[in-house]
Amino acid sequence: MAREYGPVFTFWLGGSPHVVVADTELAREAFRRNEFAGRPKSYFGGQLSNEEHRDVAFTDYGHTWEALRRVAHSAVQKYSTNDKLVVLANDCVDRCVKDMIDKEGVGKPFAVRDYVYLMVLNILATSTFGQSYGLDDPEFRQIKYSIYDFRREAGARLLLWEFSPIIRLLDKSLVKKQRMVWQEMKDTIRKKFIKHYDDYNELIERDFCDALISAKNDALRDGKESAPYLTDTNLSMAIIDLFIAGTDTTQQTFQWIILLMTYYPEMQQKLRQEIEQEIESQIGDRMPTHEDRNRCHYVMAFIAETLRARNPLPSALPHKAVVTSNYTIPKDTAVFVYQGIILRNDSDWENAEKFIPERFVDSAGQFITTRPKAYIPFGVGRRVCPGERLAIADLFLILVRFLQLTQDYEITVDSELGIKADPNITDSYSPLPPGPFPLPIIGNVLAFKSTKSVFDVFKDFGYEYGPVYTFWIFNRPHVMVTDVDIAREAFRKNDFAGRPDSYFGSQLSNDRFQDVLFTDYGHTWEALRRVALSAAQKYSTNDKLVYLAVDCVDQTVKEMLNREGTDRAFNPQNYIYLMFLNIMSASAFGQRFILYNIEDKEFKQIKYALKDFGKEAGSRFLLWEFSPLLRFLDKKLAQKQRTIIAELVEMIR
Secondary structure (H helix, E strand, C coil): CHHHHCCEEEEEECCEEEEEECCHHHHHHHHCCHHHCCCCCCCCHHHCCCCCCCCCCCCCCCHHHHHHHHHHHHHHHHHHCCHHHHHHHHHHHHHHHHHHHHHHCCCCCCCCHHHHHHHHHHHHHHHHHCCCCCCCCHHHHHHHHHHHHHHHHHCCHHHHCCCCHHHHHHCHHHHHHHHHHHHHHHHHHHHHHHHHHHCCCCCCCCCHHHHHHHHHHHHHHHCCCCHHHCCHHHHHHHHHHHHHHHHHHHHHHHHHHHHHHHHCHHHHHHHHHHHHHHCCCCCCCCCCCHHHHHCCHHHHHHHHHHHHHCCCCCECCCEECCEECCEECCCCCEEEEEHHHHCCCCCCCCCCCCCCHHHHECCCCCECCCCCCCCCCCCCHHHCCCCHHHHHHHHHHHHHHHHHHCCCCCCCCCCCCCCCCCCCCCHHHCCCCCCCCCECCCECHHHHHCCCCHHHHHHHHHHHHCCEEEEEECCEEEEEECCHHHHHHHHCCHHHCCCCCCCCHHHCCCCCCCCCCCCCCCHHHHHHHHHHHHHHHHHHCCHHHHHHHHHHHHHHHHHHHHHHCCCCCCCCHHHHHHHHHHHHHHHHHCCCCCCCCCCCHHHHHHHHHHHHHHHHHCCHHHHCCCCHHHHHHCHHHHHHHHHHHHHHHHHHC
8 A cells, every 4th residue: 555655645444544654754753743642542542541540552642641651661771771680581581491392392393482472471570570470370371361362362353343343242242351351461460569569668679560669659759740640550551561562572573583593594503603602602601691782793683683574563553643744634543653664665675575684784793773764663753662672682681592592402493294484474475275266255155055065166176276275264264185195294293283263162172171172282282182092092992882882782773673663764863863972971971861762851952062953053053153243143043052062061071
């Protein structure tokens, strides 16, 4: 759109116009002034900044925001150069790498996401209120779910809630859940802040909480104008801002750093060589300090280029507008600086699409101290991120220590499948295999309305588009593999062992409990599958199964003859279903239903939940997986389905 409409353009979401600034000079000119320091009203922002409390990120420009930002910025700046951060960051990285090696071993692929998230969260949590977590800590899982996992669960429509009350209404139950998990997170962090206030000692400044409390006490003692705005509630919201913004963006950036190091092994080697030369790289050698940033020029350049080329927040939060250059913008219109365009604009950067850390190194090999005007990874103007120095300090300490501790290993994602992770391809623009052209909104759904069976439709797609093709159900692409060799090659490896988010799957695998079938690849799934497979393997060769199966078949045939006779046609479906259900039930927990009574209440409940409801709901039942709108239109039936599955789960539990 910037190429077509220029450096300042308007797009509409719902009924609201949004102005995007995608030019370095215009952004710097506009957002350095107070006129653009405001925030428009926001659905998500309203949960962090409202009549009950104010924060730094979403509060409109005024005395409250200025007071909060001043003390938050002061605390962050002070702590980002503190030796406590050095010891803390190194300790968190040490534990993270040890956990990775102990739990995952060496030489096999694994997802680093949870380890990196825990490491960054622990650095922030300990910096903020002196507490660290483990992967299985309930409070860690709660915070991570609130900030990160829920967003993945809700999908792209989460962003649309900001702009459309109608979509929030359609997603009513999910919206309610989002507000609940955010409230729980706010309550957790607020309690920690209040506890800090209760045991605060002005002679010992332990962390951010103490720094904020100290700033408040100084303001009250000196009678500063800011004092009335520094309430306990407002200060606790500033802590929440730090968690939401700091944790997510820092862990995303470090995951990009890891991926980029694997994709460019020569750069990884250059990083290691510099660390070995300037700091020493063996595990027993000294840990990195703040001063090492002045010696490790290539490390700093690599971090800077990662923040440019793979910025974790390509669009800054919206500002309120009035006038800029030759553009007159109505008051209170949301105005965004699109950092992603500016940071990768060909007019500002040579070979903008290429990852070149050397662009931040001068001819003498020194990390440049004067940043290019277009380098704005933390925003621009009065609303620039106050945590910039802390983020850079964290990333430097984390990266150097991580490479020190992995000196004996090669960090790589090479796959025996011939698949190579390419950081130049993002999820949004990944090339998909060929397939039928999807219609707007509905995708390829109409292809399944023919008289052919679903399997015949898929077979026809395979003939036309090859053994691997893409088809769309509504706005979601699905890749189908119909070749045995490709399937065996791909799915035998961990690369494809994960599970995508699923409406039906979430009823069996969610934040309350996990199962084998729908749980994503990870420690929980591996543990559950291992014990389930062991039990199934053991029982499948047990003589008890022989006697049980023979007895159930005998009783089934006898019941058929007694009830139906031998001289007339009948449907054996219920008999067969009960026979197998009894074999499974007796094998699983030693209980049969009332012997071959197909009118048994519990039998009918299970059969209805697993089989008959699907027939009752019809084919649209399957489309609920892909369309929240259809689930809303079938609201009563969808609620019934969730109820009977919940009852079944409870009965078996």
